[in-house]
Structures are given as C-alpha cells and as structure tokens.
Amino acid sequence: MTAYGLAHLRPPAVLPGEAFQYLERIQATLDPYGGKFLVHGAPVQVLEGEWPGSLVVIEFPDVAAAHEWYDSPAYQEILRMRADHIPGDLVIVEGCGPDHDSAAMAAAMRAAAASQVQYSA
Numbered sequence: 324m325t326a327y328g329l330a331h332l333r334p335p336a337v338l339p340g341e342a343f344q345y346l347e348r349i350q351a352t353l354d355p356y357g358g359k360f361l362v363h364g365a366p367v368q369v370l371e372g373e374w375p376g377s378l379v380v381i382e383f384p385d386v387a388a389a390h391e392w393y394d395s396p397a398y399q400e401i402l403r404m405r406a407d408h409i410p411g412d413l414v415i416v417e418g419c420g421p422d423h424d425s426a427a428m429a430a431a432m433r434a435a436a437a438s439q440v441q442y443s444a
Contacts (some may be wrong), residue, residue, distance in 0.1 A: 324369075324417050324418060324420060324435045325338055325383070325384065325385065325388070325417075325418040326383045326384075326385050326386040326388070326389045326415060326417050327380055327381065327382055327383070327389075327415070327416055327418060328358070328379075328381040328383065328389050328392075328413065328414070328415050329376070329378070329379070329380055329381075329413070329414050329415075329416065330379040330381075330411050330412065330413045330414075331377075331378060331411055331412045332376050332377050332378075332379060332409050332410070332411035333373070333375050333376035333410050333411055334376060334377070334409050335408065335410075338409070339408050340404075341393070341404040341405075341407070341408060342404065342405060342408050342409060344401070345401050345404035345405045346403075348401050349401065350396040351397065352392065352395060352397040352401065353381065353392060355389055355392075355395070355397075356383060356384075356389070356392035356395070357384045357388055357401070358378070358382065358383050358388070358389070358392050359381065359382050359421070360379070360382075360383050361380040361381065361382050362378050362379060362380035363379055363380075364377045364378075364379065364389075365377075365378070367403065370404060371440060372440055373412055374432075376411065383388060383415075385417075386415060386417050389415045390415065393413060393415070402444070425437065
C-alpha cells in the first residue's frame with residue numbers, strides 16, 4: 324500500500340547554507356527507495372485553523388520503503404542539515420486503497436466503540 328512522508332516545516336527567517344545543501348542532496352537519498360515529491364513547499368491555503376510554515380509530501384511504494392529511506396545512511400548523513408535549522412514535524416502514514424469507503428469505516432468504528440462501552444460498563 325502506498326505510504327506518504329509528510330513534513331510540516333516552520334522555517335526560520337533566514338535559511339543557513341546547510342538547508343540549501345540538504346535540498347540539493349535529498350533527491351539522491353529518495354531514489355533508491357522509490358520516494359518522490361508530491362508537494363514541496365508550495366504555498367499553503369489555510370481554510371481552517373492555523374498552518375504556519377510549509378508542507379512537504381513524499382510518496383513511497385509502502386511504509387517499509389519510507390522507513391528504510393529515513394533510516395538509510397545516506398539520509399541520516401544529511402538529516403541534521405535540515406533538522407538543526409528548520410523546526411518541524413515529520414510523520415509516515417499509509418495511504419488508503421482505491422476501494423476505501425468512509426461510510427464502511429465509520430460503521431466499523433461505531434461498532435468498535437459500542438463494544439468498548441459494553442466491556443467497560
């Protein structure tokens with residue numbers, strides 16, 4: 324199942340040179356794991372809440388590939404170039420398949436919640 328690496332980055336007012344080096348080198352770390360940018364710093368249009376900073380979305384073939392990329396020596400070598408200068412949050416999440424049905428998901432969640440209430444009473 325396709326997986327995604329999402330980063331919510333809150334860059335400082337001035338980016339140090341290491342941040343540019345990171346950008347120059349990251350694609351080479353993604354290639355062996357099938358990672359590709361879907362969103363990379365495009366302007367964010369906030370409709371609800373607050374979103375200071377930018378969004379990065381990287382697609383991977385699966386969760387294992389995303390973790391392998393993040394843990395790879397090549398990425399670990401450049402990670403500090405970003406993490407030490409640009410605060411942010413990074414998550415890996417599995418996507419939903421083409422047959423995803425939110426109503427069926429709601430029904431399963433409702434049933435699970437109902438069974439938890441029965442057992443906790």
